[in-house]
Amino acid sequence: MAMAVDTEMLAAAWSDMVRDLCxxxxxxxxxxxxxxxxxxxxxxxxxxxxxxxxxxxxxxAALDELATELGERGLPWxxxxxxxxxxxxxxxxxxxGLFNRHGVPLMACTKQDAVLDAAEGPRxxxxxxxxxxSDVYSDVLTVGFEARQGFFGTLMxxxxxxxxxxxxxxxxxxxxxxxxxxxxxxRGAAGVFNIAVVPAARGRGLGRALxxxxxxxxxxxxxxxxxxxxxxxxxxxxxxMGFRLVETWAMFTAP
Numbered sequence: 001m002a003m004a005v006d007t008e009m010l011a012a013a014w015s016d017m018v019r020d021l022c023x024x025x026x027x028x029x030x031x032x033x034x035x036x037x038x039x040x041x042x043x044x045x046x047x048x049x050x051x052x053x054x055x056x057x058x059x060x061a062a063l064d065e066l067a068t069e070l071g072e073r074g075l076p077w078x079x080x081x082x083x084x085x086x087x088x089x090x091x092x093x094x095x096x097g098l099f100n101r102h103g104v105p106l107m108a109c110t111k112q113d114a115v116l117d118a119a120e121g122p123r124x125x126x127x128x129x130x131x132x133x134s135d136v137y138s139d140v141l142t143v144g145f146e147a148r149q150g151f152f153g154t155l156m157x158x159x160x161x162x163x164x165x166x167x168x169x170x171x172x173x174x175x176x177x178x179x180x181x182x183x184x185x186x187r188g189a190a191g192v193f194n195i196a197v198v199p200a201a202r203g204r205g206l207g208r209a210l211x212x213x214x215x216x217x218x219x220x221x222x223x224x225x226x227x228x229x230x231x232x233x234x235x236x237x238x239x240x241m242g243f244r245l246v247e248t249w250a251m252f253t254a255p
Contacts (some may be wrong), residue, residue, distance in 0.1 A: 011054035086250035089199035142195025181210035190218030
């Protein structure tokens, strides 16, 4: 039987992760008002510029005010809340032009449930990198997500890859970087992000190798649980490594 996880703690860890990321990414902007937080990384993704609350009863007035502030920045942006609060937030989101509602799955895996075999593919090496490699890291991340050049902006620039609690990884084949991974640690939890492999190198176990290395290092450092928000394509991989769905959040975006 899978070990129980504390979804309240994971929600708080995710929220703190957003704060910490905005504190180190070069263009990061972050504001707290009551139990609502507004953040911007200036990446070209609505999920990376958000007004969010992990409270089951978010302050709607504060959410409305911060939505106005973030909306004025001219970025793709979103409102992210837990599912139990989504209906109450929908009218506020609609007033700000965010009519689309998406489910955001939260998966978690405890140290005891993790399946971390095949930590490296047969022709690959996964190594931890610091900020000296941020340009290479950003280039591989962009290609791995099949995004346009500049999509992530300076998200992973500056001192992000050297910041306390942050660890970045590159997967290489024959010395050529072909995949990325990132862990952001707080509250005894490891947030797993940026698992991406360039199209030409897919199907050789690199996504598994990256995820396994991230988790292995985080558990060795004392974390008891890892969490992530999976893509549809990554769902089966993460399940096979011990992750399971523990909650679904709601994200509101513009059409």
